Amino acid sequence: MLSIGKLCAATGVKTPTIRYYEQIGLLPQPPRSRGNQRFYDRKALERLRFIRHSRELGFSLEAIRDLLSLSDNPDQSCAAADAIAKAQLVEVESRLARLMSLKTELERMVLQCAGDTISDCRVIEVLSDHAHCVTDHRTSDDAHPLAGGAQSLPAAAS
């Protein structure tokens, strides 16, 4: 039996996150000590490891929820799990393609910038107009024109 702190140490998932997973129903409610503190068994540990590894591989919590319910019924067909993994692969591939063209543009931008003052800075110039770009780094067009990898930079470059 592990306290939440031990579980955190054993999995690398922070305690508030563990409680959050419990809150949204990804982890079952564990038994409590008489003092109301959570205690976890080996099964919970494994479940949390599964979640963490899936998150590392980029699966959304919703996808993980599905994968977990699949792995809870080991007699079912594996097709559904396979489909989720394939969808994730497609998603990763498209993000990859977009990022590569971003990289191209950024490199060009940085390389060309030889000016001294902003007025002849290529960085600003390129940002002002997509016509300066060689690749079409823009998202194709779906409902979220700017989404898909660009929106989650954690204070990328400020």
Next chain:
Amino acid sequence: MLSIGKLCAATGVKTPTIRYYEQIGLLPQPPRSRGNQRFYDRKALERLRFIRHSRELGFSLEAIRDLLSLSDNPDQSCAAADAIAKAQLVEVESRLARLMSLKTELERMVLQCAGDTISDCRVIEVLSDHAHCVTDHRTSDDAHPLAGGAQSLPAAAS
């Protein structure tokens, strides 16, 4: 002079987003008609294009704020703009590296899955244990162990 709808059509930025940019101070408050509707001039159009293009290249709104204030003072040194772009490039490169190793794992996972039922499904098995992985797709260790590209999947695979 353009209405907000025309500005939207001209830039591809949706009207709520335009108003949002105004709200957070990325766009100045435009003049209004007597009926309180916003009207934009050419300068606003260019500023919004700049923002959109920077977003497409993955810059955060904070970084864009800095870039805009740089481009508003064209006599300054270009070094700051250059630094922001370089930081963004570094960020993109690291995301790229991570995504490539994710792709490797996902491909292996999907390819190996030949089982019929969950009980011998490689997908579930691989997710259960990082030891099955050939690359270390895990984020090195910084403050956000699971952040950096994985957290923004728009309903990736559910």
Next chain:
DNA sequence: CCTTGAAGCTCTAGTTGCTAGAGCAATTAA
């Protein structure tokens, strides 16, 4: 046995970059 410091508890609110909806006012085309 008592104390002290770490760890745990609940709860609320904040993060990024928007998006959705309600409920209304203004504009424009027929």
Next chain:
DNA sequence: TTAATTGCTCTAGCAACTAGAGCTTCAAGG
């Protein structure tokens, strides 16, 4: 003139956590 469209403000919601306040419980040392 009337109907359709567009615009307005405001609040709330999304993912996936993170941070903080203010309290309680636990474990180890003296």
